[in-house]
Amino acid sequence: MSDLQPPRGTHDLLPEDQRRHRHITETVLRIAGLYGYEEISTPIFEATDVFRRTLGETSDIVTKEMYVFEDKKGRSLALRPEGTAGVARAFVSHLRSKPLPLKLFYQGPMFRYERMQKGRQRQFHQFGIELLGVPEPLGDVEVITMAAHILEALGVADKVTLEINTLGDPDTRQAYRDILVAFLKGHRDGLSKDSQDRLDRNPLRIFDSKDAGDQEILKDAPKLTGHLTPASQDFFDTVKGGLLAAGVNYTLNPGLVRGLDYYCHTAFEFTTETLGAQGAVLAGGRYDGLIEAMGGPSTPGTGWAAGVERLALMIAEPPGPARPVAVVPIGEAAEAEALSLVQRLRQAGFPVDLGFAGNLKKRLDKANKANAVAAVILGQDELEKQAATVRDMETGEQTEIKLSALEDHLARYR
RNA sequence: GUGGCUGUAGCUCAGUUGGUUAGAGCGCCUGGUUGUGGUCCAGGAGGCCGGGGGUUCGAGACCCCUCAGCCACCCCA
Structure with a gap:
């Protein structure tokens, strides 16, 4: 029996599990259609560089969580750990001549070499959307509104909270990052070991730290909101105003950040208390620099991804098959x-x-x-x-x- | 990658300070009904106690290793 178990972190989706998954993806597909999004499928594995370039050489995902292997010709390939990179690559490969904006929806298995926890496994499923070619804040509003719509249709709206933040435009972000690093270096010894590492690799993420000592130091740290350019402030205000107009409730979370350089402006997350430590159910943001980082034409983008397994743990039992x-x-x-x-x-x-x-x-x-x-x-x-x-x-x-x-x-x- | 907890029948679990042939409920199969399901009654199958090694006269219980699961950290959906 023990030698016939599925590999660590993978699961058989038995018919009753699959029913939940299908209910979720069918709901998403239906609602995505209302917003004009069409499904795209990209390969389950890509050249390792595709992920290196989009996720960053030093990110945890790339350094310790990717399934990397060589094919028979010695090419380095990786099982996709997330969906955006493949879609961005497909855009650069085939879609750059299409009229913008491009509204894409994807769905399928992702792979990360991690220790399991509730709502987290090594092969898991995500769906997500990417809106390419819209530099305006209205794009962010639509994408977030659609996410809220989907979560409502799945019946989990009352179990999640939308948190939003802004990272500002790339220049603000870079400038602020330098200011923050300068401040934190003065308190280096007081930071937790994890955060000392983050200081070198990904300083903005220190805001996420669960360490009480870190949070104490952060209280006196310079805030990004104080360094936003007027244009960045306008952008964020328009997003907030748009959400209000669309009837989407949110709370501001200044600690919500994204580490990678191509992220800018809006960052958001729908979180829940019902899944233990794995609170994020659907998360995304704006990534204006991503397509360019992949070697494509400068193209703004905004989007999000959601975990099917996590949602499956939250939704009510979907109706069974028709009785014969x-x-x-x-x-x-x-x-x-x-x-x-x-x-x-x-x-x-x-x-x-x-x-x-x-x-x-x-x-x-x-x-x-x-x-x-x-x-x-x-x-x-x-x-x-x-x-x-x-x-x-x-x-x-x-x-x-x-x-x-x-x-x-x-x-x-x- | 780090730390903690847990692995006994298909499922949920009992199993006394180590002591004979390892139990229950549910599920499954058969019969009570040669043309009537669910309820009920009777019977049956099904376990190298996750795997390997060790201690012992004797291990499901104790020790070590390993595999798997759960929880938290890291990170993230």
Whole structure:
């Protein structure tokens, strides 16, 4: 048994799990359509450089969480750890001549080599959207509004909070970063070990630290909001005003940051208390420098990604499959008749379960386990009358119905 | 990568300070009903106690290693 387990951090999606996943992705696809987004599928693996360039050489994802391997020609490939890089690459490869804006939706498995926790595994599923070619704050508003719409449609709106922040334009960001580093270097010894590392690699992320000592030091740190250029401030104000107008509630979180250089302006996250430490359910922001970093034409972008497994843990049980009608033949002659009857009913649109073997008792038992609404019993008596006994599986009530009138009678179970 | 907790039947779990042939409920199968499911009754199958090594007269219980799961950190969806 132990040697037949799936690899660490991977899971079989059994039919009832898959049902939840499908309910989520179908809901997303439907709502994305309302906003004019079309699905794009990119490969599950890419040249390792695709992720190196978009995620940064020093990011944790690249240095310790990527599944990297060589193919038979010695090319370095990586299983995708997230979706944006592949979409950006596809844009640069094929889509740069399309009229902008481009509204793309994607969905599928992602891979990260990590220790598991609730709502986190090594193969997991994300869906996300990218809006390319819109430098205006209205793009951010639409993207966030759509996310809120989706979460509402999934019935989790009351379990999540939207937090937003701004990183300012690239110049502000860079200038502020220098100011912050200068300040924190004066307090280096007081910082936690993790944050001392972050100071070199990714100083803005120190704001996320859960360490109490770090937060104490940060209280006196210079704030980004105090360093925004008027244009950046305007941008952020327009985003906030737009969300207000669209009826999307949010809270400001000045500690919400993104480390990579191409992120700018809006950063946001829908978080929940219901998933333990894995609070982020859907997160995104603006990445105006990304396409350029990939070697494409300078193209603004904004978007987000969400975790399907995390959402699956939050949503209510989706409706199960439609209840079938069970056709139950008794004897060989009836079985032959049943084969044609079954096809007739399926062509008419009824889900039909035809047991493979067994006497009446066994087949009714199977029909019950298949959650059948009704059983159409076909025995010698019925055959002679060109009729069937239809048993309501809920009440046990039985009625004899002419074969020619079956569809009409069964219509009540649709 | 770091730390803590946990692995007994398909599932949820019991199993006394180490002591004979390892248990329950649910589920599954068979029968009570040669043409009637769910309820009920009777019976049955199914475990190298995650794997390997060690201590012991004796290990499901104790020790070490390993694999897997859970929780937290890191990071992130």
